[in-house]
Amino acid sequence: MNHVNAVTFTIVVILFLLVTCVGFAAARWRRAEDMMHLNEWGLGGRGFGTFVGWFLLGGDLYTAYTFIAVPSAVFLTGAVSGFFAVSYTIMVFPIALIFLPRLWSIARVHNYVTPADFIRGRYGSRGLSLAMAFTGILALMPYIALQLVGIQAVLTVMGVGTSSNNTFIKDLPLFAAFLVLAVFTYVSGLRAPALIAFIKDILVYVMIIVAIFYIPTRLGGFGHIFGVAETHMKTVNPKTGKPTGVFIPTTGNSQLAFATLALGSAAALFIYPHTITGALSTRRRAVVKRNMALLPLYSVVLGLIALLGYMALTDKVTAANVKKAGGNAQLAVPYLFQHMFPSWFTGIAFSAIVIGALVPAAIMAIAAANLFTRNIFKEFVKPDASPRLETKVSQWGSLVIKTGALLFAIELPRTFSINLQLLGGIWVLQVFPALVFGLFTRWFHRWALLAGWAAGMIFGTIAAYKVATPTTSHWAGSTDIEFGHTVYIGLTAVLLNIAISVVLTVILKLTKVPGGADETLPHQYTADGEVAEAPAPAGVGLGAAGAGAVGDLQPLRGAKCASGPTGRGQMRQRPRDAPATGW
Amino acid sequence: MTQPAVQPGKPGARNRVAAHPYISAAITILIVADIFFALYVPLYARATPKVGDFPFFYFYLLIYMPATGIVLWIVYLLQRRLLPAAPAAGSTSEEAR
Numbered sequence: 001m002n003h004v005n006a007v008t009f010t011i012v013v014i015l016f017l018l019v020t021c022v023g024f025a026a027a028r029w030r031r032a033e034d035m036m037h038l039n040e041w042g043l044g045g046r047g048f049g050t051f052v053g054w055f056l057l058g059g060d061l062y063t064a065y066t067f068i069a070v071p072s073a074v075f076l077t078g079a080v081s082g083f084f085a086v087s088y089t090i091m092v093f094p095i096a097l098i099f100l101p102r103l104w105s106i107a108r109v110h111n112y113v114t115p116a117d118f119i120r121g122r123y124g125s126r127g128l129s130l131a132m133a134f135t136g137i138l139a140l141m142p143y144i145a146l147q148l149v150g151i152q153a154v155l156t157v158m159g160v161g162t163s164s165n166n167t168f169i170k171d172l173p174l175f176a177a178f179l180v181l182a183v184f185t186y187v188s189g190l191r192a193p194a195l196i197a198f199i200k201d202i203l204v205y206v207m208i209i210v211a212i213f214y215i216p217t218r219l220g221g222f223g224h225i226f227g228v229a230e231t232h233m234k235t236v237n238p239k240t241g242k243p244t245g246v247f248i249p250t251t252g253n254s255q256l257a258f259a260t261l262a263l264g265s266a267a268a269l270f271i272y273p274h275t276i277t278g279a280l281s282t283r284r285r286a287v288v289k290r291n292m293a294l295l296p297l298y299s300v301v302l303g304l305i306a307l308l309g310y311m312a313l314t315d316k317v318t319a320a321n322v323k324k325a326g327g328n329a330q331l332a333v334p335y336l337f338q339h340m341f342p343s344w345f346t347g348i349a350f351s352a353i354v355i356g357a358l359v360p361a362a363i364m365a366i367a368a369a370n371l372f373t374r375n376i377f378k379e380f381v382k383p384d385a386s387p388r389l390e391t392k393v394s395q396w397g398s399l400v401i402k403t404g405a406l407l408f409a410i411e412l413p414r415t416f417s418i419n420l421q422l423l424g425g426i427w428v429l430q431v432f433p434a435l436v437f438g439l440f441t442r443w444f445h446r447w448a449l450l451a452g453w454a455a456g457m458i459f460g461t462i463a464a465y466k467v468a469t470p471t472t473s474h475w476a477g478s479t480d481i482e483f484g485h486t487v488y489i490g491l492t493a494v495l496l497n498i499a500i501s502v503v504l505t506v507i508l509k510l511t512k513v514p515g516g517a518d519e520t521l522p523h524q525y526t527a528d529g530e531v532a533e534a535p536a537p538a539g540v541g542l543g544a545a546g547a548g549a550v551g552d553l554q555p556l557r558g559a560k561c562a563s564g565p566t567g568r569g570q571m572r573q574r575p576r577d578a579p580a581t582g583w
Numbered sequence: 584m585t586q587p588a589v590q591p592g593k594p595g596a597r598n599r600v601a602a603h604p605y606i607s608a609a610i611t612i613l614i615v616a617d618i619f620f621a622l623y624v625p626l627y628a629r630a631t632p633k634v635g636d637f638p639f640f641y642f643y644l645l646i647y648m649p650a651t652g653i654v655l656w657i658v659y660l661l662q663r664r665l666l667p668a669a670p671a672a673g674s675t676s677e678e679a680r
Contacts, residue, residue, distance in 0.1 A: 086644045094617040222636035248640045255624040296652035303645045
């Protein structure tokens with residue numbers, strides 16, 4: 001449909017090669033004595049400070065969902081199913097600030113790598129922990145697939161590989177990108193996405209600042225863009241007999257849908273295993289807290305990216321291109337860039353999206369692999385697995401998970417992407433009661449939580465399956481009507497989940513069913529590993545004491561001189577598995 | 584896995600809240616307000632007053648984002664004041680190993 005632009009293509013390839021090199025080189029960054037440990041491969045040494053943590057978490061939270069799916073939803077239906085993402089990323093941070101520091105502390109004290117590790121320790125229940133691990137892996141699959149769909153959208157607009165009808169040839173570039181991602185994740189673990197996140201975040205910032213100042217000047221200013229969008233959203237769609245979309249949610253029902261989608265997604269984001277992986281890789285409790293205040297700076301970008309959907313709507317050429325491509329709205333942003341920017345800058349913008357999808361995909365694969373290793377393999381197959389074996393299993397697990405996601409991405413309908421993420425959200429929300437309530441109280445009974453989880457999962461999946469529109473028969477959205485109100489399914493499901501957990505807890509307590517052992521202690525939920533450890537070496541090791549004083553600027557230096565001695569002293573204080581299983 | 588010995592008298596989270604009722608209340612209010620003003624859509628789901636070319640709804644959400652950053656930074660600073668002046672030395676080192 002369009003031929004490959006040589007300049008754009010070359011720039012994307014060069015930046016992709018750069019990222020590949022960085023991905024492999026990352027294995028040497030902040031190198032530890034023994035890399036074959038999950039704390040190293042899976043959590044990057046648990047030593048990232050505020051600065052690296054900001055880039056890593058920013059790169060982790062803002063995914064192809066942000067760059068492709070949100071603007072495409074805004075393009076299609078406006079505020080409720082698209083712009084809610086802005087409200088969602090506002091609420092994420094205050095919500096996460098309530099529980100995430102506690103999770104960080106307890107994970108540091110007990111050396112937990114995954115959220116399911118915590119569930120296991122808190123409730124003494126392998127079953128509940130397995131359920132949590134299973135949910136995490138299940139929810140991450142479509143999320144990784146969404147990243148690949150995002151890459152695919154860019155490749156399609158670039159004209160790479162679309163000339164053939166053969167699925168294999170058509171998706172060959174995607175396979176190539178995928179293979180590179182898989183290999184560097186295998187080699188470098190979390191260090192790779194952490195280092196690549198710097199490149200990603202800079203590219204994304206450049207892309208969006210240029211886009212937001214330049215594109216409106218070409219399209220007659222924001223006033224015109226909003227005007228066109230408003231008119232378009234009010235136009236009645238002949239197929240459904242309803243307005244195309246919602247420009248501003250003024251009816252009670254659309255407001256409720258907007259609010260519940262935002263709240264549900266916000267509650268879900270920081271219980272996704274990959275965001276927890278990012279949070280647990282930080283050095284101190286304060287790093288997590290500071291980043292909850294600093295990450296909204298990144299979210300400003302999300303709000304602006306969402307508006308790209310309206311710009312694509314205003315630009316007639318882009319709108320026509322999308323229509324020509326079978327109405328695939330995921331192509332809206334790539335087409336907009338291609339039409340608006342000179343080809344060299346299109347290359348940079350496309351690279352930002354591709355790399356922007358690679359970083360979270362890598363972290364998600366690592367998180368899912370850690371869940372498999374710690375909570376399925378070690379728990380049920382080989383309880384005496386050494387740290388070395390654990391790491392090996394995780395490395396291979398990450399490959400398997402990415403392959404699964406690739407199949408997801410190729411097999412499912414392309415217009416599905418925002419719903420993929422929302423479906424993952426519905427599932428992962430069912431972990432919320434056990435995980436978040438568990439951080440504050442041990443009142444809930446393990447079997448009650450398990451039953452609540454099962455009910456939420458079943459209800460959520462069936463409800464999401466049944467959502468239909470005139471054009472799609474199943475999985476058409478993530479809101480449905482409960483008692484006459486349009487509500488996010490994930491939220492309904494988790495309320496059901498909580499209700500069942502409460503009722504069953506009361507019953508199980510009355511019947512005195514054993515509640516399982518709790519290996520955590522109250523004060524451990526506010527512990528800060530590094531602060532407590534600092535006094536000990538202060539009089540002894542100059543390097544360590546100095547590093548403690550420099551505080552959060554340390555990772556910067558560690559980044560610049562990979563083998564610098566200053567960073568090391570501190571790294572070694574990191575808590576390790578207490579009963580060191582020999583190998 | 585780790586069963587630390589009896590803890591030296593370290594003030595728990597609850598004690599700290601009790602010792603600083605005003606700061607704790609301020610933290611709670613800030614966090615709840617931050618969530619509420621984004622969650623309660625009727626508050627801002629309006630086209631007017633327009634700010635520049637932006638309908639109020641879009642302007643509000645875009646400006647809310649940096650505002651959240653500032654509010655949460657204040658919360659972070661307030662929470663630091665809840666901590667004991669000197670970090671409770673050694674109290675967590677045993678189980679952290």
